[in-house]
Amino acid sequence: MVVDPSEFISYGEWLANALGGFVVLALVIFVAWTVIAFALTAIRNTPGQAVSIVGGGLKRAIFEDFPRSSLQRTIGMSRLAIQEAIRNKVLIIFALFVVLLLFAGWFLDVQNDHPARLYLGFVISTSTYLLLALAMFVSSFSLPNDIKNKTIYTITTKPVRAHEIFLGRVLGFGAVGTVLLLLMGIVSYVFVVRGLDHSHTIDTASIEWDEETGLGTGFTSVDSHHRHDFLINRNLEGEGPVGVTEVAQGHSHTIFRDGENYVLGPPTGDLLARVPVYGSLRFLDRYGRESEDGGINPGKEWTYREYIEGNTLSTAIWTFEDLSPEMFSTGPGGDEGVLPLELNLRVFRTTKGDIEGKVRGEILLVNPDKALPVRERYSAPIPFEAEEFQTFQINIDYNDIRKQNPDTAELEKVNLFQDLVTKGSLEVHVRCRDHAQFFGMAQADVYIPAPEGSFEMNFFKCYLGIWMQLVLVTSFGVFFSTFLNGIVAMVATLSIVVMGISSGFIGEVQSGENPGGGPIESLIRNITQQGATVELDMGETATSVIQALDSLYLDTMESVANLAPDFPQFNMASKVAYGYDIHLELILKQITTTLVYFTVLLFAGYFVISSREIAA
Amino acid sequence: MSKSVDDKQDVIIETRNLTKVYKDFWGRPKVNALESLDLEVRRGEIFGLLGPNGSGKSTTIKLILGLLFPTSGQALVFNKEASDVSKNERIGYLPEESYLYKFLNAEETLDFYGRLFNMSAGRRKQRVRDLIKLIDIEWAKRRQLKEYSKGMTRRIGLAQALINDPELIVLDEPTTGLDPIGTREMKELIVRLRDQGKTILMCSHLLADVQDVCDRIAILHQGELKEMGAVENLLSVRDITQIQAKGLSEEAQQQIRSIIESDQADLVSMENPTTTLEDLFLGIVRDSKARPGYNRKRERDQQEPVAAAETTGASDESVDSEDES
Ligand SMILES: Nc1ncnc2c1ncn2[C@@H]1O[C@H](COP(=O)(O)OP(=O)(O)O)[C@@H](O)[C@H]1O
Ligand SMILES: [Mg+2]
Numbered sequence: 001m002v003v004d005p006s007e008f009i010s011y012g013e014w015l016a017n018a019l020g021g022f023v024v025l026a027l028v029i030f031v032a033w034t035v036i037a038f039a040l041t042a043i044r045n046t047p048g049q050a051v052s053i054v055g056g057g058l059k060r061a062i063f064e065d066f067p068r069s070s071l072q073r074t075i076g077m078s079r080l081a082i083q084e085a086i087r088n089k090v091l092i093i094f095a096l097f098v099v100l101l102l103f104a105g106w107f108l109d110v111q112n113d114h115p116a117r118l119y120l121g122f123v124i125s126t127s128t129y130l131l132l133a134l135a136m137f138v139s140s141f142s143l144p145n146d147i148k149n150k151t152i153y154t155i156t157t158k159p160v161r162a163h164e165i166f167l168g169r170v171l172g173f174g175a176v177g178t179v180l181l182l183l184m185g186i187v188s189y190v191f192v193v194r195g196l197d198h199s200h201t202i203d204t205a206s207i208e209w210d211e212e213t214g215l216g217t218g219f220t221s222v223d224s225h226h227r228h229d230f231l232i233n234r235n236l237e238g239e240g241p242v243g244v245t246e247v248a249q250g251h252s253h254t255i256f257r258d259g260e261n262y263v264l265g266p267p268t269g270d271l272l273a274r275v276p277v278y279g280s281l282r283f284l285d286r287y288g289r290e291s292e293d294g295g296i297n298p299g300k301e302w303t304y305r306e307y308i309e310g311n312t313l314s315t316a317i318w319t320f321e322d323l324s325p326e327m328f329s330t331g332p333g334g335d336e337g338v339l340p341l342e343l344n345l346r347v348f349r350t351t352k353g354d355i356e357g358k359v360r361g362e363i364l365l366v367n368p369d370k371a372l373p374v375r376e377r378y379s380a381p382i383p384f385e386a387e388e389f390q391t392f393q394i395n396i397d398y399n400d401i402r403k404q405n406p407d408t409a410e411l412e413k414v415n416l417f418q419d420l421v422t423k424g425s426l427e428v429h430v431r432c433r434d435h436a437q438f439f440g441m442a443q444a445d446v447y448i449p450a451p452e453g454s455f456e457m458n459f460f461k462c463y464l465g466i467w468m469q470l471v472l473v474t475s476f477g478v479f480f481s482t483f484l485n486g487i488v489a490m491v492a493t494l495s496i497v498v499m500g501i502s503s504g505f506i507g508e509v510q511s512g513e514n515p516g517g518g519p520i521e522s523l524i525r526n527i528t529q530q531g532a533t534v535e536l537d538m539g540e541t542a543t544s545v546i547q548a549l550d551s552l553y554l555d556t557m558e559s560v561a562n563l564a565p566d567f568p569q570f571n572m573a574s575k576v577a578y579g580y581d582i583h584l585e586l587i588l589k590q591i592t593t594t595l596v597y598f599t600v601l602l603f604a605g606y607f608v609i610s611s612r613e614i615a616a
Numbered sequence: 617m618s619k620s621v622d623d624k625q626d627v628i629i630e631t632r633n634l635t636k637v638y639k640d641f642w643g644r645p646k647v648n649a650l651e652s653l654d655l656e657v658r659r660g661e662i663f664g665l666l667g668p669n670g671s672g673k674s675t676t677i678k679l680i681l682g683l684l685f686p687t688s689g690q691a692l693v694f695n696k697e698a699s700d701v702s703k704n705e706r707i708g709y710l711p712e713e714s715y716l717y718k719f720l721n722a723e724e725t726l727d728f729y730g731r732l733f734n735m736s737a738g739r740r741k742q743r744v745r746d747l748i749k750l751i752d753i754e755w756a757k758r759r760q761l762k763e764y765s766k767g768m769t770r771r772i773g774l775a776q777a778l779i780n781d782p783e784l785i786v787l788d789e790p791t792t793g794l795d796p797i798g799t800r801e802m803k804e805l806i807v808r809l810r811d812q813g814k815t816i817l818m819c820s821h822l823l824a825d826v827q828d829v830c831d832r833i834a835i836l837h838q839g840e841l842k843e844m845g846a847v848e849n850l851l852s853v854r855d856i857t858q859i860q861a862k863g864l865s866e867e868a869q870q871q872i873r874s875i876i877e878s879d880q881a882d883l884v885s886m887e888n889p890t891t892t893l894e895d896l897f898l899g900i901v902r903d904s905k906a907r908p909g910y911n912r913k914r915e916r917d918q919q920e921p922v923a924a925a926e927t928t929g930a931s932d933e934s935v936d937s938e939d940e941s
Contacts, residue, residue: 043643065701076731080717087719150715154776157681157709158732159701610701615683616638 008278008443011585015592022596029600033607057611065161065610073160077168078175085138085176093134094183100126101191111225114250116270117577119195123188124573128466131181132473132497138173139477140490147614156614166605169478170471170598177470185463189456196270198224200245200253202262207232220245220253220264230255232262241265272579273453276342277327279318279428281443288313296438305346305440310359310432316439318428318446319368325417327448338395339365339416341428342449346440347388358385359437363394365401366427367420375406379420381431386439393449453581461582465570468594472565473497479601482608500564521550565597628784628815629657629680633689636675636839649675650839652689657817662810664830665819668901672839673819674712677788680817681709693784705733708782712789714773718762722753722772725761726779733780747775750805766793774802778809785809787818791825803829823897835900842900850896 009017034054041050104122112118143165146152155165200220207216214235220228228245232255236242242262243255251270255262283291286309296307296314308314328337347359362381369377380402384394402411403419420426428446432439476496480489570590575582636650650672657663665673678684680691682698691698694706716725723744730740748757751771761769770793777785790806791799806829810816820826826833827847835843843850 060700068702070734072734073732076728079731080720080728083719083724084717150711150713151717153683153711153715154709154729155732156683157704157707158729158780159704159734160732161701613683613685615678616685 007583007586011588014585014589018589018592025596026600029604033604037607037611057607061606061610065606066163069161069164074164074167074171077160077164078172081142081169081172082176084142085173088138090134090138090176091180093130094180097126097130097184098187101187105195112249114270115224116192116196116250116579119192120577121573123184123191124462124466124576127181127184127188127463128469128571128573131177131184131466131470134180135173135177135470135473136477136490136493136497138176139169139474140481140493141486142169142173143478143481144484144486144489150615152614161606162609163602163606165609166478166482166602170474170602173474173478174471177474178467181463181467181470185459189459192271196251196267198267199264200227202230202255202264204261207262209234216243224249228252270579271455273455273458273576273581274449274579275453275581276444277320277323277448278444279320279446281441281446282317282319283308284313284315284317286312286314288315305442305445307346307348307438307440308430308432310437310439311435314431316430316441316446317366318430318443320426320428320448322424323417323421323426323448324424337398339398340449341394341396342447343384343386343392343394343430344441344445345386345430346445347386348438348440350436350438358387359439360385360433361439362431362433363396364429364431365396365416365420366429367422368425368427369422373406375404377420379403379414380411383433449580455579458576458580458582461587462572462576464587465572465582465590468590469567469570471594472567472570472597475598475601479605479608482605483612496564497567500567521546565593569593626659627656628659628694629655629663629817630692630695631655631676631680631689632692634676634679634686634691635688636672636679636684637687648839650679650836653836653841655834655841655844657815659815660810660813661831662806662816662818662829664826664833665817665836666823666826666833666897667819667821667836669821670838671821671836673821673836674788675839676836677709677786677817677819681707681786705780706783708777708780708785710773710777710785710787710790712792714769714776716761716769716773716776719760721760722748722757722775725772726775729776729779735780743779743781747778750778751775767795767798770794770798774805782814784815784817787816789820789822790818791820791822799825835897837901837904840904842904843896 037054037057038050041053101123104126108115108118108122143152146155200223202218202220207218209216214233216232216234218230220230226248228248230243230245232243234242239256241254242257245252245255245264247269249270251267253264253267255264257263283306285291296309306316308316325337328339341363345361349359360383362383364381365379367377382394382396382400384392386392398416399413401414401416401420403414404410405412414420430439430441430446473493477489477493480492484492569586572582572586631653634650634653636648637645638647638649640646653672653676655663665676667673675684679686680693680698682700682703685699693703696703717728720728726744726747727740730743735743748754751774753768753771753775756764756768761772764772770790774787774790777787787806791802794802803825806816806818810831818825818830830847832846833844833850834841
C-alpha cells in the first residue's frame with residue numbers, strides 16, 4: 001500500500017499550505033468568470049455597458065441575492081430534486097447493488113488468501129462506482145432537462161435566487177445519495193461480516209497430545225474452503241480460551257472448552273483497523289554521516305522513495321515514538337512478545353546478474369538515547385531478505401534480540417523495552433548488505449502495525465469518504481449543467497474526476513520523471529523512431545523550442561488538472577481492506593477540500609445561472 | 617407621453633425602445649423578434665398584446681419577466697429592472713404552455729411554488745386549498761400532472777401563477793387549449809382579478825379573448841407595434857353614424873333626416889358603428905404586407921390625413937380614432 005506522503009503532514013500545516021491553493025482556485029474562477037462575462041457583454045453591447053452590467057451583477061450578488069437567501073426556498077428546491085430523483089426511480093440503483101452482491105457471493109474467489117480484503121474491496125468499490133455514476137448522471141441532466149422542458153420558466157420567475165437553484169439540486173440529490181449510501185453501507189457491512197463468518201469443528205479424538213506439556217495440536221475441519229492448524233493447552237482452567245488456531249485466509253479462531261470437546265470462536269483478525277505506528281525517516285550517507293538531503297536517487301525514478309546503497313554505511317533510520325510494552329508483549333513484564341515490523345522496500349539493482357534472487361539487508365534496533373555509550377545502544381543486526389515489490393512483515397521475537405557485550409564480545413539476550421527503548425522512543429536502522437544494490441524507501445514503508453481501533457468506525461470513515469466524493473461529483477455535475485447540456489455536462493464532470501485522478505501523472509511528466517517528454521516531443525520521437533531515453537536528435541534550437549512548447553502545454557494542463565479535486569485522496573478502500581485505521585486528520589483534510597470546492601462551485605453556479613438568458 | 621409623478625406610480629410595466637434580436641450560436645442575427653417597443657401598462661387594467669403567431673408577443677412577455685435579455689432598450693416592472701429577481705415577489709406568470717413538473721400532483725405543485733415565495737406552512741396550506749377550489753380541480757388534486765388533460769394543466773398553471781396573490785399577472789395565451797366553457801370561465805376570472813385591483817398583461821392571437829376582456833390593447837405584427845389604444849376607441853368608426861329606430865312609418869322614414877334634426881323620433885341608438893377587431897386586425901396585416909414599415913399608430917399620432925385609400929380597403933381607411941387619452 002502506497003501511502004501518500006502528504007498524509008504525514010498534520011492538518012494545521014496542510015491547511016496553511018492548502019489555503020494558498022484554495023485562494024488561487026477561487027481567484028482563477030472569479031477572474032475567469034469576470035473576463036468571460038465582460039467579453040460576452042462587451043460583444044453584445046458596448047464595453048462601457050459591459051462594465052456597468054458586470055459590475056451591477058457583482059453588486060447585486062453581494063448586496064441583494066446572497067443576503068436574501070431563504071432556507072424555505074432552498075428546502076423547496078431540494079425537495080423538488082428529491083422528488084425528481086425518486087420519481088426517476090434512482091432507488092433502482094440500490095436494487096442493482098443488492099443483486100450484484102448476491103451474484104458476487106458466487107463469483108468472488110472463495111479460495112482467496114484474504115477473503116476479507118476481497119470482499120471489502122468489492123463492496124466498497126461497487127458502492128463507490130454505482131453511486132458516483134448515478135450522481136454524475138442525475139446531477140448533469142436535471143437542470144438541462146428543466147431548461148429543455150421550460151419548467152425553469154416557472155422557477156426563475158419566482159423570487160428564487162440563482163444560488164438556491166444550485167443549492168437545491170446539490171442538497172436534494174445529495175440527500176438521496178446519502179440515503180442510498182447508507183443503505184449500501186449497511187448491506188455491505190452485513191454482506192462482509194456474514195460472508196466471512198464461519199466456524200470449524202475439532203475432532204477431539206484426532207488431537208495429538210504432548211503428555212509432558214499438556215499441549216495438543218491438530219487440524220480443524222475444512223469449512224469455507226480452508227482449515228487451520230491449532231494449538232490447545234489442556235492444563236488451562238476456567239471459562240477463558242484454551243488455545244488458538246494458526247492464521248489461514250487472513251484470520252484465526254480462539255478455542256474454548258465445551259465439556260469434553262473443544263469449540264472455535266468466530267473468525268478474528270480479518271476485519272481490523274490497525275493504527276500503524278509510523279516513524280520519522282532520516283538517512284546516513286555511504287560514509288555513515290548524517291545526510292542533509294535524504295537518500296540517494298540512483299535513477300530517474302519518481303522521488304516518492306529515496307535509496308540507500310548496499311554494502312556501505314548508507315542507512316535509513318526510522319525513529320518511532322510512544323511505544324509501550326502493552327502494544328506488543330504477550331507475557332508479563334514485557335519479556336515475551338514480538339515487535340512486528342512491516343517493510344515495503346523497493347529493490348533497485350545496478351548490476352545485471354541474478355535478477356530473480358533476493359537482496360539481503362539487516363535491521364538494527366538502536367536506543368536513541370545519545371547519552372549512552374555507542375556500543376550499548378546498538379542491537380546485533382537482524383538479517384532479512386527483500387524481494388522486489390513485496391511487502392513483508394518481520395516479527396522480531398523478543399527472545400531473538402541480542403546485544404554484543406562490550407567486554408566479552410558475546411551476544412547476550414536483552415530486554416527490548418528496558419535496554420533499547422528510551423521514553424517510548426526507538427530507532428530502527430535499515431541497511432542493504434549487497435554491493436551495488438539499493439533499497440528504496442519512503443516514510444510510510446516501515447511501520448509497526450499495532451492492533452487498535454474499531455473496524456466499524458473505520459468502515460464508516462471509508463463510506464464518509466465516498467459520501468464526500470458524492471458531494472463533489474454532484475456539485476460539479478450541477479455546476480456544469482448550468483451552462484452545458486446534459487451529456488456534455490456529464491462528460492465534463494467525468495473529466496474532472498479523471499483529471500483529479502491523473503494530476504499526479506501530469507506532475508511526473510513535468511518533472512522529467514516520466515521519460516520521453518511532453519506530447520510534442522513524444523510525437524516526434526514516435527515518428528522518428530527515437531527511444532524515450534536518448535537525447536532528442538534534432539539540433540539544439542529545435543529541441544529547445546519543442547521542449548519549451550511542451551512545458552508550456554504541460555504547465556497549462558497541470559494547472560487545469562490541479563484545479564480538480566484530488567479524488568484518490570478520498571478513496572480509502574485499501575486502508576479498510578488492509579486493515580489500517582483511517583486517521584482522523586485525513587478525514588478533516590477531505591472535509592475541508594469538499595467544503596472549499598462546494599463553496600467555489602456554489603458561487604460559480606450562481607453567476608452562471610444569474611447571467612444566463614434562460615429562454616434563449 | 618409625459619406624465620406626472622403620480623402617474624409614474626401607477627405605471628406597472630414600462631418598456632422603452634425594447635428590442636430583441638435572436639442570434640444564432642455564432643452571434644449572427646437570426647430573427648428580429650421585437651423592434652423598439654414602447655408601452656406602458658397601468659395599475660388596475662387588463663392590457664392585451666394581440667398579434668398573429670410569431671409576432672413577438674411571448675418575446676415581449678419574456679423580456680418583461682427577465683427570461684430574456686433585451687438586445688437594446690429596457691423593460692421596467694414596478695420600476696425595477698426586469699433582471700431583478702426581487703420584482704418576482706409581486707408577479708404571477710402563466711407561461712405559453714403550462715411548464716410544470718409532471719411528476720408532482722396538484723397539491724404538491726402548488727405547495728412547491730408556495731415555498732418559493734417563502735410562505736409559512738399554514739399560509740401555504742390555506743392558499744393551496746383555496747386555489748384548488750378556484751380552479752375546480754378538487755377531484756384530481758392527488759393525481760400526477762402527467763395524467764392531466766390540457767385544460768386541467770392550464771388551470772393548474774393559472775393557480776400556480778396566483779399562489780402569491782400577485783399584483784401583476786402575466787398571462788401568455790391564457791385560453792389556448794381550453795374548451796368554450798373553460799374559455800368563458802377564464803375570461804370571467806381575468807375580469808374578476810382586475811376588479812380585485814390586480815393588473816393584468818395578457819397576450820393572445822385570439823381576437824375574441826382580447827375584445828371581450830381587455831381594457832387596452834397593443835397590436836404587434838412581425839415584432840412591430842402597429843396599433844395601441846383603448847379597445848372601444850380603436851373599434852369605433854367616427855365618420856359614420858348608425859341609427860337604429862323602431863316603428864318608423866314609411867313617411868317618417870322619408871323624413872328621417874328632418875325628424876332627426878328636429879329630435880322627435882323615438883331614437884333607439886345613435887352612434888358610430890364599430891368595426892370588429894377582426895376587421896381591424898386583418899386590415900393591419902394587409903397594410904403592413906403591402907407597405908412594410910407602415911405604422912398606423914404613428915400615422916395617427918402625427919395626425920396626418922389617412923392616405924391609404926389606393927392600397928387599402930374602405931373599412932380600414934375609415935378606422936381612425938383619437939389617440940388614447
Ligand atoms: N428562442 C428563440 N430563438 C430564435 N427565435 C425565436 C425564439 N423564440 C421565438 N423566436 C422567433 O421570434 C419570433 C417571435 O416569437 P414569439 O415571441 O414566440 O411570437 P408569439 O408569441 O407572438 O407567437 C418568431 O419568429 C419566432 O420564431
Ligand atoms: Mg407566443
